[in-house]
Amino acid sequence: MNDKVLKIHAENVYKSFGKNEVLKGVSLDVHENEVVVMIGPSGSGKSTFLRAINQLEKIDKGSIIVDNVDVSDPKTNINKVRQRIGMVFQNFNLFNNKNVIDNITYAPLTLKKMTPDEAVEKARRLLVTVGLADREKSPVSQLSGGQKQRLAIARALEMDPDVMLFDEPTSALDPEMVGDVLNVMRDLAKQGMTMIIVTHEMGFARQVADRVVFFDQGVILEDDSPEIIFNQPKNVRAKEFINKIINA
Amino acid sequence: MRKKYYFFITLLTIIVGLIIPFSNNTNIGVAADEKSHYTITTDSTYPPFDFQKENQKEYVGIDMDLLKEIAKIENFTYRVKPMSFNMAAQAVANGQADGIIAGMAITPEREQIYDVSTPYFKTGVVFAVAKNSKIKSYEDLKGKKVALKTGTAAANYALELQKKYDFNVTYFNDSNIMYNDVIEGNSAACFEDQPVMQYGIQTGLKLKIPEQKLGNAGGYGFFVKKGQNSQLLKKFNRGLKKLQNNGKYDQIVGRYLGSAKSSVTKEKKGNLPHYNIATDVTFPPFEIQAKNGKYTGIDMDILESISKSQGFTYTLKPMSFNSATQTVANGQNDGIISGLTVTDERRKVFDFSNSYFRSGFIWAVNKDAKINNIKDLKNQTVALKTGTGSADYAKSIQKKYGFKIKYFNDSNTMYNDVVVGNSVACFEDEPVMRYAIKNGINLTIPKQTPANTGEYAFAVQKGKNAALLKAFNIGLKELKESGKYDQIKAKYLGSKADTNKEVGNTKEDNSVWGLLSSNREMFLSGLGNTMLLTVFAILIASVWGLILGIMGVSENRFVRGVYSTIIYIFRGLPLLVLAFFIYIGLPNLTGVKISTFAAGLLTLVLNEGAYTGAFVKGGFDAVDPGQMEAARALGVPYNQAMRGIIMPQGLKIMIPSFINQFIITLKDTSIISAIGFVELTQTGQLLVARTQKGFAVYGIVALIYLIVITVLTWLSKFIEKRLGF
Numbered sequence: 001m002n003d004k005v006l007k008i009h010a011e012n013v014y015k016s017f018g019k020n021e022v023l024k025g026v027s028l029d030v031h032e033n034e035v036v037v038m039i040g041p042s043g044s045g046k047s048t049f050l051r052a053i054n055q056l057e058k059i060d061k062g063s064i065i066v067d068n069v070d071v072s073d074p075k076t077n078i079n080k081v082r083q084r085i086g087m088v089f090q091n092f093n094l095f096n097n098k099n100v101i102d103n104i105t106y107a108p109l110t111l112k113k114m115t116p117d118e119a120v121e122k123a124r125r126l127l128v129t130v131g132l133a134d135r136e137k138s139p140v141s142q143l144s145g146g147q148k149q150r151l152a153i154a155r156a157l158e159m160d161p162d163v164m165l166f167d168e169p170t171s172a173l174d175p176e177m178v179g180d181v182l183n184v185m186r187d188l189a190k191q192g193m194t195m196i197i198v199t200h201e202m203g204f205a206r207q208v209a210d211r212v213v214f215f216d217q218g219v220i221l222e223d224d225s226p227e228i229i230f231n232q233p234k235n236v237r238a239k240e241f242i243n244k245i246i247n248a
Numbered sequence: 249m250r251k252k253y254y255f256f257i258t259l260l261t262i263i264v265g266l267i268i269p270f271s272n273n274t275n276i277g278v279a280a281d282e283k284s285h286y287t288i289t290t291d292s293t294y295p296p297f298d299f300q301k302e303n304q305k306e307y308v309g310i311d312m313d314l315l316k317e318i319a320k321i322e323n324f325t326y327r328v329k330p331m332s333f334n335m336a337a338q339a340v341a342n343g344q345a346d347g348i349i350a351g352m353a354i355t356p357e358r359e360q361i362y363d364v365s366t367p368y369f370k371t372g373v374v375f376a377v378a379k380n381s382k383i384k385s386y387e388d389l390k391g392k393k394v395a396l397k398t399g400t401a402a403a404n405y406a407l408e409l410q411k412k413y414d415f416n417v418t419y420f421n422d423s424n425i426m427y428n429d430v431i432e433g434n435s436a437a438c439f440e441d442q443p444v445m446q447y448g449i450q451t452g453l454k455l456k457i458p459e460q461k462l463g464n465a466g467g468y469g470f471f472v473k474k475g476q477n478s479q480l481l482k483k484f485n486r487g488l489k490k491l492q493n494n495g496k497y498d499q500i501v502g503r504y505l506g507s508a509k510s511s512v513t514k515e516k517k518g519n520l521p522h523y524n525i526a527t528d529v530t531f532p533p534f535e536i537q538a539k540n541g542k543y544t545g546i547d548m549d550i551l552e553s554i555s556k557s558q559g560f561t562y563t564l565k566p567m568s569f570n571s572a573t574q575t576v577a578n579g580q581n582d583g584i585i586s587g588l589t590v591t592d593e594r595r596k597v598f599d600f601s602n603s604y605f606r607s608g609f610i611w612a613v614n615k616d617a618k619i620n621n622i623k624d625l626k627n628q629t630v631a632l633k634t635g636t637g638s639a640d641y642a643k644s645i646q647k648k649y650g651f652k653i654k655y656f657n658d659s660n661t662m663y664n665d666v667v668v669g670n671s672v673a674c675f676e677d678e679p680v681m682r683y684a685i686k687n688g689i690n691l692t693i694p695k696q697t698p699a700n701t702g703e704y705a706f707a708v709q710k711g712k713n714a715a716l717l718k719a720f721n722i723g724l725k726e727l728k729e730s731g732k733y734d735q736i737k738a739k740y741l742g743s744k745a746d747t748n749k750e751v752g753n754t755k756e757d758n759s760v761w762g763l764l765s766s767n768r769e770m771f772l773s774g775l776g777n778t779m780l781l782t783v784f785a786i787l788i789a790s791v792w793g794l795i796l797g798i799m800g801v802s803e804n805r806f807v808r809g810v811y812s813t814i815i816y817i818f819r820g821l822p823l824l825v826l827a828f829f830i831y832i833g834l835p836n837l838t839g840v841k842i843s844t845f846a847a848g849l850l851t852l853v854l855n856e857g858a859y860t861g862a863f864v865k866g867g868f869d870a871v872d873p874g875q876m877e878a879a880r881a882l883g884v885p886y887n888q889a890m891r892g893i894i895m896p897q898g899l900k901i902m903i904p905s906f907i908n909q910f911i912i913t914l915k916d917t918s919i920i921s922a923i924g925f926v927e928l929t930q931t932g933q934l935l936v937a938r939t940q941k942g943f944a945v946y947g948i949v950a951l952i953y954l955i956v957i958t959v960l961t962w963l964s965k966f967i968e969k970r971l972g973f
């Protein structure tokens with residue numbers, strides 16, 4: 001595991017919103033091809049940490065290095081780094097003024113990363129993999145929740161990211177739609193995508209995660225394999241939390 | 249959609265119904281002989297050929313006078329039907345009327361439809377330029393802008409010249425706006441029929457005709473339907489010949505265009521000094537606006553006589569009394585004649601002429617109020633007109649008699665405040681008050697009346713325009729010596745023998761329909777100005793507002809600060825203050841004069857633009873922040889994400905606000921009337937001043953606004969749908 005390339009290296013990250021200190025010295029390493037699942041109580045700082053990785057949230061202290069680039073350094077061209085980090089949001093955040101395929105091609109065309117033909121061709125391939133090949137021209141308002149999230153994943157993949165960040169990608173979905181989205185993510189993992197996923201889908205985590213990280217009150221309390229975290233967590237608060245979600 | 253369509257048609261019908269004149273026919277003629285009575289159509293306004301005399305329904309002009317004389321000689325009677333030129337021509341073509349005389353040029357096309365008399369007037373197209381223009385010939389027009397009036401023969405002729413002389417053209421629907429465009433230097437020249445142009449210049453337009461070369465020379469004729477009314481045509485030709493032989497023809501033409509000799513002197517007028525004279529829009533009997541938009545009254549007649557005798561020309565600038573005094577005080581206008589009382593305070597800023605009128609202050613009360621003695625005013629409210637001598641006088645006795653004061657900007661509103669009983673009395677200059685009461689204002693002058701005499705004089709900015717002041721004094725002296733002065737005074741105030749003679753308000757049809765049809769031109773021109781201001785203000789303010797809104801969501805703090813400051817200032821300033829500041833204050837700072845239209849437009853753009861900017865920013869802010877995050881997470885820079893994702897969604901949100909703002913802009917144009925822009929509201933005020941029919945006139949004005957607003961809303965929604973939102 002450790003001979004693999006280090007993709008994300010976060011060290012002693014601090015972040016406050018006003019007086020509310022949300023991240024209190026978080027350190028985490030993620031290597032190439034690794035799938036890391038983050039769990040933890042509401043308000044513990046999972047989203048904030050995830051958003052700090054692509055600098056949607058600026059950090060106060062510490063450093064975050066992605067692909068050997070220090071994203072917390074003001075001199076870094078953050079737009080360049082973000083192009084290599086795909087992000088999937090809980091609320092999809094699809095572009096409401098664009099149809100399905102334009103959602104995917106918008107970024108590469110705006111950034112002149114591809115020719116229109118290349119962008120569309122790649123978008124079509126991605127639509128096939130996420131099962132939306134027949135919805136190319138639909139307005140996004142006509143998609144179901146599950147379809148929206150699969151489109152959001154395709155949109156992120158169009159940019160050929162090195163790393164994918166998922167912030168509770170299935171928690172806004174009706175239960176019957178969750179499976180399809182998780183399947184897409186599972187395929188991604190199989191293809192060796194490096195991923196950090198905030199999710200409380202235990203079954204998925206057990207199957208796919210290389211490591212599970214337990215967040216609590218702005219720090220990482222436990223970081224281990226899914227078997228250990230789910231079956232015999234060392235930390236008391238982790239144990240309480242896991243019991244709670246298993247019995248929920 | 250269908251429903252809306254019918255709604256619109258209904259509205260159109262209402263508008264057309266409002267605008268088309270009702271039986272506005274003028275009966276002229278005696279002892280109708282059945283076979284020799286004709287209906288003759290004419291253009292409702294085509295001076296000097298066909299137009300209405302000030303304050304009178306009767307049509308005059310070269311055409312009308314010729315027709316009258318010919319009818320007399322040839323012993324027939326007729327009825328004149330004035331209407332739009334196109335309608336007038338069509339009424340004859342389809343047999344509804346017997347003949348048309350309307351400065352109508354003889355052309356081969358027309359000879360196919362009509363039989364035509366011998367030409368009664370030689371005419372052609374000339375071009376006119378601003379007085380100080382160096383343009384001498386067609387060649388000088390190369391690359392310049394030329395103003396044309398849509399659909400006229402002169403315009404067609406200019407278009408023929410266009411290729412050869414390579415100028416650009418711009419179109420106007422109304423001669424006056426076209427002339428003004430040239431006067432203000434926006435266009436280099438305009439093309440017009442020679443007599444019309446010459447008459448315009450003679451009556452004060454600041455234009456000149458650089459070369460008297462007639463283009464497209466031809467003649468005006470009297471037309472009847474082809475193959476019909478040959479008797480009438482014969483009579484016309486015979487009568488015309490007689491008039492030409494006995495010299496009557498020359499007399500008539502000379503009446504309007506000056507004799508051959510005088511038209512030569514008029515040519516020289518280009519070098520005469522020219523002044524801008526400010527006056528009150530309504531201060532009867534000193535300033536009265538007649539139906540045709542021209543000003544009359546004691547002041548006006550004196551000014552006109554003096555300008556003629558002393559050899560200067562002037563442009564009249566009617567505006568509120570306060571604006572009038574201020575624009576002269578700050579040099580924006582050259583002089584003021586406005587029933588202006590000489591006071592010591594005013595002597596500090598003005599140089600006054602000799603007094604041309606002696607006036608006293610008087611008070612008037614509601615007929616039902618039991619007020620006879622000035623002591624009865626204690627604790628009552630008294631209405632005053634801002635900035636007048638009578639107001640100063642009332643204030644000086646306020647303490648002594650213990651009354652309360654309320655101010656108005658215009659006399660009519662002040663009178664009505666007393667009529668309806670909100671105030672018990674008003675103070676006014678004596679001749680003005682008496683004139684108003686004579687013309688139907690329901691007030692009475694108590695026996696015991698305070699007396700304080702004042703002198704009216706013409707004024708210029710202190711230390712400036714000494715030549716003008718001198719000319720005025722000399723002219724005034726001559727007027728008094730020749731007895732003309734007494735004539736003018738008697739015309740408006742009546743001699744003692746006939747004090748009941750009404751001037752300026754002869755029997756008019758004051759019903760709603762009567763008001764509408766007899767003042768159609770005024771309403772249309774007011775509406776036209778309102779629309780012009782609205783359309784430009786909407787377009788420019790929307791663009792400016794969009795720019796502001798985009799500045800408001802900029803990533804740059806400094807740019808956002810500029811946005812906030814602009815919004816703070818221009819949303820905070822009352823529109824009226826802004827208008828006065830721009831029109832009266834700005835020229836003081838910059839020394840550059842600014843037209844009322846430009847000042848009004850700038851005012852509206854700044855004010856409406858600020859509101860627009862605020863809701864544009866609001867619209868952008870209302871877009872779900874997740875949209876921006878998603879774009880940024882993909883590595884799209886802020887500005888590009890703004891343009892590609894946020895703005896399209898924000899614009900959709902703000903469409904109702906835009907429509908709302910358009911309506912507000914339309915309504916706000918009425919405030920621009922305060923600086924003297926004659927739009928719809930101002931037109932209403934002028935009409936009320938003349939007719940005293942506040943309810944009917946403002947009712948009409950209100951209805952027109954509602955109709956326009958309905959159309960505007962409908963149009964906006966239509967465009968919204970068309971844009972696919």
Ligand SMILES: Nc1ncnc2c1ncn2[C@@H]1O[C@H](COP(=O)(O)OP(=O)(O)OP(=O)(O)O)[C@@H](O)[C@H]1O
Pocket residue numbers: 017020022040041042043044045046047048049
């Ligand atoms: N933009 C912000 N401004 C102020 N406080 C914030 C902001 N974003 C998050 N917080 C606060 O930071 C804390 C951590 O929030 P965060 O969203 O990271 O938690 P989380 O672990 O993702 O919780 P959940 O499971 O509910 O999503 C919370 O107390 C939250 O209220």
Ligand SMILES: [Mg+2]
Pocket residue numbers: 046047048167
């Ligand atoms: Mg969260």
